[in-house]
Amino acid sequence: MAATGEETATTAAPSPQASDDPRHPEPPERDAPPETTEPKPRGPAMFRSLAVRNYRLFAAGQLVSNTGTWMQRIAQDWLVLQLSGGSGMALGLTTALQFLPMLLFGLWGGTLVDRLAKRRLLIITQSLMGVLALLLGVLVIAGAAQVWHVYVFAFALGIVTVVDNPARQTFVVEMVGQRDLSNAIALNSAGFQMGRVAGPAVAGLLIAAIGSGPVFLLNALSFVAVLAALGLMRPRELRITEPAPRSKGQTLEGLRYVASRPDLVLLLLMTGLVQMFGANLQNQIALMTNNVFRAGADAFGFAAAAIAVGSLLGALYSARREQPRLRLVFAGAFVMGFLQAASAFSPGYVTFVVALVPMGIAYLTFHTTMNAVFQLSVDPQMRGRVMSMYMLFFLGMAPVGAPVVGFLADTFGPRLSLAVGGAVPAAATLLVGALLCRRFGVRLRLTPLRRPFVRVSQDTKTQPA
Structure with missing residues (x-):
């Protein structure tokens, strides 16, 4: 975009944009190059990303999984309070252990995501999350669960999230392309908020009726929807990003880039x-x-x-x-x-x-x-x-x-x-x-x-x- 120095009503406010020389970033708010080879999806502007089949599958699976995840969050908090005698410290420690891996290993997770195929990586991470929910649910139903078990499972879930989170974030652009990335991210957030509204309400009713153990099993079952969506995708329709070649110091390279x-x-x-x-x-x-x-x-x-x-x-x-x-x-x-x-x-x-x-x-x-x-x-x-x-x-x-x-x-x-x-x-x-x-x-x-x-x-x- 050539700068004219003139005032215009259509010029956007700045947003960072990459340039050939990382020492000289482009001025903020420059739009990504149009993808002329892809047809523009039809449908209402608010839901245009859903016209892409692969993203439609992904969004449906995530909606089910988000509801299950919020159900498990409520069940996990309730379980910790029951097992610890209502200890707020135990509840805080559980949350801290789930976030700690992101603080310790988050940058390494991003490096791994840049090296590997994101769809296959998500199949692995989502499967592991489902297995963790299943094992914790079995422990609770068997009456063998203790507070330290929840700590271990929370930390393990945090470890998987280190890779799953950046993989999910960056996989969206491979499904919908740059033109509809903003729309797809917003729809992801809408699905997350719908799960945030429905999940706790459903979990509260289920915990009161059948206990917290079955809620973990239902969350484990919800990952089947995500895995089915990933399996049913058409790989040839993905805009796959060329993986970064494996080399030493890639994490530091990312830090230097930023x-x-x-x-x-x-x-x-x-x-x-x-x-x-x-x-x-x-x-x-x-x-x-x-x-x-x-x-x-x-x-x-x-x-x-x-x-x-x-x-x-x-x-x-x-x-x-x-x-x-x-x-x-x-x-x-x-x-x-x-x-x-x-x-x-x-x-x-x-x-x-x-x-x-x-x-x-x-x-x-x-x-x-x-x-x-x-x-x-x-x-x-x-x-x-x-x-x-x-x-x-x-x-x-x-x-x-x-x-x-x-x-x-x-x-x-x-x-x-x-x-x-x-x-x-x-x-x-x-x-x-x-x-x-x-x-x-x-x-x-x-x-x-x-x-x-x-x-x-x-x-x-x-x-x-």
């Missing part, structure tokens, strides 16, 4: 700060509901459902976008942080819950768009390593932020904790946005009376070659 892209470094920093507090919003909701509004468990459930509904709407909104725009990343993160800080001053429970719906919309807009931006802006042979680093910041900062949120709430009260938790992401968004605009010579002008509301111009002197 370090050579200041735009990616800044976006990772922003992701980490947003996740440190945004990913712990569930805890903040519990503290506000119980400690501030003095409401019961049913009120907490309703508030949790409100944020889940907002997240689902945000995912569907993102699915309507043709291409990821970095302006949506910044808008989503800032609005989420602003609403979170503002909700801390809610005069009552109802106004607090009402604020949670747009908060969920903003957060999912940020998440799905940022995911697509990262995948489309890097060398395909580096995609696994870059996405593993992105998931490291996206998932790994939540355990870091949890004790910070708890300390602030215990010391200064839930309202201040919630306000700080929103102010930090909002401030980080403004700072990173200003640094990116300065680096690429981008100038913004607000036009609130006509669309687009933000107009972008770029100084040709600062555009990299």
Whole structure:
């Protein structure tokens, strides 16, 4: 794209884009090259990726599996509380053990994904996850399960996730191509949120009726849907990325690649700060509901459902976008942080819950768009390593932020904790946005009376070659 230095209403806000020389990244928000050889799928814009047969199979399998996964999360937490006599420490340790492998081995997992065929890799990882759920379910039904068993299974599941997570993220582009990647990621998030709504409700009824053991078996059965979907795919229709040749130092090569892209470094920093507090919003909701509004468990459930509904709407909104725009990343993160800080001053429970719906919309807009931006802006042979680093910041900062949120709430009260938790992401968004605009010579002008509301111009002197 030739820079003209003129102000235009259609120019997008910056998004990182790969260039031949990694020391000189392309200016942000440049769209990926059009794939002229593939026919454009027919159907409503929001669900256009479902016109691709392979992705349609994948999405159906994931919807079943996501519901089973959320069922197992509830059953696992309940099992730990039963086996430990209601110990919150045991519950926290279980969660930490499940996230620990991502922190320790996440970058290695991305290297492995870049080397191997992703569809075959997913068949292996999904099979292992199903086996783990099956074995834990058998232990529980046999009455032999102990707390340390759950610890072991949680850590083992975390080990498999190290490879499964970047493999699933990067396999999407092989199914739908670059043009519909943003839409497919958004639909994946919508399916995840549907499982998040249905899974806990179904699990609660089943645990009360038949116990937690059968719930693990049902989750194991749900992986059959994923494996069937992967097996029924037509490999010739996949846009398979050429595997990276095996060589020494590939993990460090991925680190150097990201370090050579200041735009990616800044976006990772922003992701980490947003996740440190945004990913712990569930805890903040519990503290506000119980400690501030003095409401019961049913009120907490309703508030949790409100944020889940907002997240689902945000995912569907993102699915309507043709291409990821970095302006949506910044808008989503800032609005989420602003609403979170503002909700801390809610005069009552109802106004607090009402604020949670747009908060969920903003957060999912940020998440799905940022995911697509990262995948489309890097060398395909580096995609696994870059996405593993992105998931490291996206998932790994939540355990870091949890004790910070708890300390602030215990010391200064839930309202201040919630306000700080929103102010930090909002401030980080403004700072990173200003640094990116300065680096690429981008100038913004607000036009609130006509669309687009933000107009972008770029100084040709600062555009990299």
